[in-house]
Amino acid sequence: MKKTILLLLLSISAFAQIDKMEPPFWYAGMHNPELQIMFYGKNIAQYEASVSNNVVIKNVVKTENPNYIFITIDTKNLPASDFVFSFKNKNKVAFTKNYSLKQRRANSAERKSFDSSDMMYLIMPDRFANGNPNNDSNSATTEKANRNSPGGRHGGDIEGIIKNLDYLSELGVTALWSTPLCEDNDKGYSYHGYGQSDVYKIDPRYGTNEEYLKLSSELKKRGMKLIKDYVTNHWGAQHWMYKDLPTYDWVHQFPGFSQSNYRMATQFDPNASAIDTKNCVDGWFVPSMPDLNQSNPLVLNYLTQNAIWWIEYADLDGYRVDTYSYNDKVGIAKWTKAITDEYPYFNIVGEVWMNDQAQMAYWQKDSKIAAIQSYNSHLPSVMDFTLHSAFGNAFNEDKDSWNDGMIKFYDNFTNDFLYPNINNILTFVENHDTGRFNQNHKNDIKKYTMAMAMLATVRGIPQLYYGSEIGMAGDKGKGDADIRQDFPGGWTGDKNNAFTKSGRTEEQNKFFDVTSKLFQWRKNKNVVHFGKTTHYIPQENVYVYFRYDDKETVMVVINNSAEAKTIKTNRFQENIKAFKSGKDVLSGKSVDVSNEISLEGKSVLVLELK
Template sequence: MKKLIALLLLAQIGFAQIQKVEPPFWYSGMKKTELQLMLYGKNIGNSVVSCDKATVVGVIRTENPNYLFVNLDLKNVPAGSLELSLTQGKKVEKRTYELRARRKDSANRKGFDSSDVMYLLMPDRFANGNPNNDSTSDTADKFNRSSQDGRHGGDIAGMKKHLDYLEDLGVTAVWSTPLCEDNDPKTSYHGYAQSDVYRIDPRYGSNEEYVDFVEAAHQKGIKVVKDYVTNHWGTEHWLLKDLPTYKWVHQFPGYGQTNYRMTTQFDVNASKIDSRYCMDGWFVRSMPDLDQTNELVLNYLTQNALWWIEYANLDGFRVDTYSYADKHAIAKWTKAIMDEYPNFNIVGEVWMYDQAQMAYWQKDSKIGAIQSYNSYLPSVMDFTLQGELGSALKEEESNWTNGLIKVYNNFTNDFLYPNTDNLLVFFENHDTQRFNHIYNGNFAKYKMALAIIATVRGIPQIYYGSEIGMQGNKDKGDGDIRRDFPGGWSGDTNNAFTLAGRTAEQNQFHEFTKKVFNYRKNNPVLHFGKMKHYLPINNVYVYFRTLNEKSVMVVVNNNKEAQTLDLTTYNESLAGYRTGQEIVTGSKLEINKSLSVPAQDVLIIELQK
């Protein structure tokens, strides 16, 4: 009889239907005081919701009875526990919800900027620090290092293990491709088809390990940039298997392929159907396109981003496929983050090869203003420079359009950007052809390209392995440009993480990279200095960075033969300087009437009076 009474009481008091609450916890003292909780559980949609310490200011129900969206006003609610109550008739379910205290001065955290050097790595291919998580019982894609598209076992433990290597190289910021769970049955290693955006993929580690990695990086003066995906999730996302609402994703109905034509976002002549298929089309069939115009989706993405910043103590986001999202909705998402963290930084992937079109997407763009548009996006990626570096250095005999004039011309359009210091400059990344493949491992070409991205305006970004001459051919598949870093796995015969383990060729690349990045690290003139450049002569490009009384002269000679520069050409930048020190070799140079530059070489000269 007592057992029967207990069961009856349980049926009336606790029907235990809530399966998920997201965000899983939150923070007190946020500038935006309203929080939207998403509750998920079987047939909870008709429940009456109350909270003991916060005011319920709204409850949103959708056509799916398994969801409830609850808006709470957290103004003046201190850190601690809240109690949510869901009532259906006489049945009541109670759930404790945690409000955590923020870190001291969290809102004023400083994001990455032009004083940084950013290192892009793919966790699965960088280093395997914990072989025990190479495969897990709750993820489908298993360890298979023999396949270029398989899981190779790299993880957060491997990233943490080699922070000393990155610090020594001169790196001050790390951007890793997505670490959240991607449970696609194959090719999941890249992480862009996320299946749970509140959970680190267990093959990389745990949420706690990620937080620990960020703390360890910060102790070495290295910032951490999270790769964030607003445009799409993977088909294996738990939420997409039971959609909160039909309009959570773009429906055609079902799958519709994007046309990838980002110009339709601002083309005044574009047809509506072309614009729709750009913004609403799915990137690939396995990545359903999220509908950010749905306020429920936008709130979810915004809160998830804020949660990760606060929880993991992040320094920035790189946003994947930024210009494929609805441009007005993504601007709201970006502004919400920057309002909460005014000194944070976000760089958007705007993969276009036209400066005006890229500049459209940067915050306070005068081009965007023509259409009364402001993305609020602080930084964009300088794909035009990446494109030119992939071809200009092949052209050793210059003419009106070929050779280093291409690089020069890239910077002639800087007037289009609201903030050139906040452009990400690079010559390759995880989606492009490997630079050292394009140039067949030619060290001279690497030196010129590396010196350029390290000394021009903006934030230099290098892709893992570039610094040891790593190659890879995208024509053989993406996996070939995402090879394992040698030495990241037990048993690797070549350990490029150490001086002794590197080959002579790898050391040649590494030593030059280390020298240039560490010089840059300690010289604000290369972070914030004004740039002045001169028309290339005989395929020799000369430019200066100047800040206060300090000036650095960069000479890039892509000619097959040594060149002697007539320094009177550069008098307006050289006035008052008599000598200089070349920072790679350490040699002293006379800044007199002429300067000899070796064939296919680069000089980085700190000028001295």
């Protein structure tokens, strides 16, 4: 009896030795056969590891922290199977740990991703819909739900997203981008998710890993795609690894915290000082977000494997990468290439928040600008922040000038030649970090319609921010919480339910109907997805451009003047050619284009030429 108890106690002690094992499992048949597994436990580095089933250990790394051991194995030609790691002390097995290689989905490596045929919808899950009130607070996380606090947790979750997928489908959405859903255990303002504390675990206030997988599956049933928001630049200060760093240089130390100067141009400025470059790249985004050191091979491999694990586990269709251009540029290029080597058709869009097209284009894969410095980010897509800037101002400028009004859009598109792949950039009117369009334009449905018509018809991948389609506003000047308000109808007891036509107000339906009509139409318009563009210098604040291919031609006419305008069409003859009329997508009316076109003030025509 005593012997049995002793063996039981030894067994309990043995299993308690490993607190974390990451990745928790892996997949057979990956392009890169090398897998580095991190084992974490009290003084685990004192043990020597071996593995069963003739699995080859290629490398073992022990760091200055004895609580970590990194073991690299060769998975080449290994079938989906289980094997056992044994940890020995003085040639005696002290404890063991099972590990699994799982079967991949069919054609996993060839998975298709989002592209310019999609319309991407961005949500902040905490503010979208509360599908399960029972998970609003959790004993394992610090911040509890408080919907009365603008910057607090409000209770939106994965179940709330799933319950409203039909609404998104009706709107014309084909891809869903959610801000991070992994655990963020900050004491406050944790709802945005960018200060992650465990990157292998969905935050319990959003749901579970299994529910995230269900979201992916439910989207695919509707022909929609799931885009995960990935953060390579930083974690949150509550991340369990930050509290017990594997190596001193796992994060950038000064020692401790030093603020980034945010001057991303130092990444390629030939005249930049070394200290300015270091302070941009190595400086922390904010004090609560330790800056990860991607030049440390252990860090880089950890981030790479985590990203690949989520693709396989959750059957992801793409990544949006936060603060892409703040990363170590060599490290982030390796991270990106490793993912696209595994998945050749996988799209990744990086947040490169700059106000110059050459500087943004530098970060797109195969950039000729970056090639001058022998650099290639391997990043397929970037976000069009200069176009966003034009959306922010132009429609409030009734009078045109050399620099004001629709010329802002024209000037933006004149620099399209800078991008290696102009179709594969993300276009947007607003997102979760910017001012709300409807706030800046006083919920003017005419201005909103012009903006949506452009977003639906210009080159690139259009992205819509949740709530815009029902006229949601919010003042950035009052803080981020005001531009991240709760979607009406997402919570029991809300005054109205904007997820349904009958629940929306008359004004909300006006915004929704315009948005839905444009993006439902866009779904099947190859000419808009991949066609060529010809545009004409705006005159009297009227901007005309064409999207065309061998089969179709779409003419877009935007009158940004407050006054009605009549334009002669002979100027556009090279695109109008023999076409006599066009059907307006929004009104359904036929418009004669043979001689002249008349438009009301602040209006737009999207014409399918016949």
